[in-house]
Amino acid sequence: MTIVANKTEPIIYELSAPGREGAALPECDVPLTPLPKNTRQDLDLPEVSEVDVVRHFTRLSQKNYCVDLGIYPLGSCTMKYNPKINEEAVKLPGFTTVHPYQDVDDVQGALQLMYELQTMLGEICGLPGVTLQPAAGAQGELAGILIIHAYHKARGETHRKKVLVPDSAHGTNPATSSMSGYQVVQVKSDARGNVDLDELRKLANEETVGLMITNPNTLGLFEEHIREVCQVIHDVGGLVYGDGANLNALVGIVKPGDLGIDILHSNLHKTFSVPHGGGGPGAGAVMVRKDLAQFLPGPIVVKKGKRYEFAMPRKSIGRVKSFYGNFLALVRAYVYVRTIGKENLARVAEDSVINANYLLARLKEVYYAPFGNRVCKHEFVLNGTPFVEKYGVRTLDIAKRIQDYGFYPPTIYFPLTVPECLMIEPTETQSKESLDEFADALLQIAEEARTNPDVLKNAPHTAPVTRLDEVKAAREPVLRYKRQ
Numbered sequence: 001m002t003i004v005a006n007k008t009e010p011i012i013y014e015l016s017a018p019g020r021e022g023a024a025l026p027e028c029d030v031p032l033t034p035l036p037k038n039t040r041q042d043l044d045l046p047e048v049s050e051v052d053v054v055r056h057f058t059r060l061s062q063k064n065y066c067v068d069l070g071i072y073p074l075g076s077c078t079m080k081y082n083p084k085i086n087e088e089a090v091k092l093p094g095f096t097t098v099h100p101y102q103d104v105d106d107v108q109g110a111l112q113l114m115y116e117l118q119t120m121l122g123e124i125c126g127l128p129g130v131t132l133q134p135a136a137g138a139q140g141e142l143a144g145i146l147i148i149h150a151y152h153k154a155r156g157e158t159h160r161k162k163v164l165v166p167d168s169a170h171g172t173n174p175a176t177s178s179m180s181g182y183q184v185v186q187v188k189s190d191a192r193g194n195v196d197l198d199e200l201r202k203l204a205n206e207e208t209v210g211l212m213i214t215n216p217n218t219l220g221l222f223e224e225h226i227r228e229v230c231q232v233i234h235d236v237g238g239l240v241y242g243d244g245a246n247l248n249a250l251v252g253i254v255k256p257g258d259l260g261i262d263i264l265h266s267n268l269h270k271t272f273s274v275p276h277g278g279g280g281p282g283a284g285a286v287m288v289r290k291d292l293a294q295f296l297p298g299p300i301v302v303k304k305g306k307r308y309e310f311a312m313p314r315k316s317i318g319r320v321k322s323f324y325g326n327f328l329a330l331v332r333a334y335v336y337v338r339t340i341g342k343e344n345l346a347r348v349a350e351d352s353v354i355n356a357n358y359l360l361a362r363l364k365e366v367y368y369a370p371f372g373n374r375v376c377k378h379e380f381v382l383n384g385t386p387f388v389e390k391y392g393v394r395t396l397d398i399a400k401r402i403q404d405y406g407f408y409p410p411t412i413y414f415p416l417t418v419p420e421c422l423m424i425e426p427t428e429t430q431s432k433e434s435l436d437e438f439a440d441a442l443l444q445i446a447e448e449a450r451t452n453p454d455v456l457k458n459a460p461h462t463a464p465v466t467r468l469d470e471v472k473a474a475r476e477p478v479l480r481y482k483r484q
């Protein structure tokens, strides 16, 4: 591959020329009054023409990599293509102009949408109680743990203090448990990447609040003994919280409720194609088994005859967000399910799994795949340690180099249980050609690591900025241009 040297493009201040303007105003026909202090004239603004401004912002917009440009293989984040019909729907005035204080009789359509989305999610997950309030997966987890707390309290079992969390769970699972005031007890995985059942049996007891399990787990593996795992927890009176952020691998095929999961969140901004990234508004709907619905955060939408209303569940843990959740995110998720059709959702899961396994098969001879002997679900992990040992090349270098090939890098150094980890999730929205382009690039990079490791260590070569002090960039970002 030809390495294109970094080309520094002009910053708008560098295009500035005294007196150049973007607008020609008519001759002033009123007396001139000096502007008050600290207005535009005192600011150090660039003096540029309209075309300079347009080119500047167009250039900036093109620096942004996005799902509309190519594969975004960020494992555990399900960066799937976001269908444009979702955006058409959210632009409908009936959705954009509703106000949360409007009388429910004036917004029956919006409530109907929420009610139908609740029903669809309940059916998809096999857990009929649904709240759409949480704004993110992690907030759904908090709501879930608070529901578990309310459940034990209602049974007078306040002595329970420990939440079991497998070491293959997402980091938000132990974080949520400990934020809720519980002790986190880690459960080890076995050699096949499943929860170690013997260890789980030893740890589960009358102090157990429940288990928080990510399935498929962060290794991209389906928990092979999920029913037994749930049984162990139920036998000691605990509840099982399923982290459903990876529902993309199961949707339409497996109902988590049928596996023994009692409570589950789904990141609608992953499985159900709501755009995310950059901290935008998400939606972390929570689904529960029937007897737990009384504890759900509310208000939720109920139907009385032909009329939709908001209602607070009888023993609700309260609100976890103002009003009714991120409504337009819910509209997008609803449109996604309706356009695909509930009966076709299984194709989403099948294709996401096929795509991940195809990539794994193409890469596992060259990159070390610690669980390459198993069929993965929607994502898989690679261990970059052999590259460190043989060529002094780290996973970070591989991830930086992939940018020179025009791709967004995979998730790296997560999960923590896999050293030098690369975590790849292609999603179902990639064609075979785009999977091949990505695999070819990674294989070429592996060859470069062998023959010319420095090209990786100094990558990226095509980005406006190359290696940053990433901690400093996050903690002390310099967001303002300063003239020299």
Ligand SMILES: Cc1ncc(COP(=O)(O)O)c(C=O)c1O
Pocket (backbone or CB within 6 Å): 076, 077, 136, 137, 138, 139, 170, 172, 214, 243, 245, 246, 267, 282, 284
């Ligand atoms: C497995 C898993 N669980 C939970 C979360 C948290 O979801 P959110 O980022 O919406 O809070 C994520 C997000 O990356 C995840 O991948």
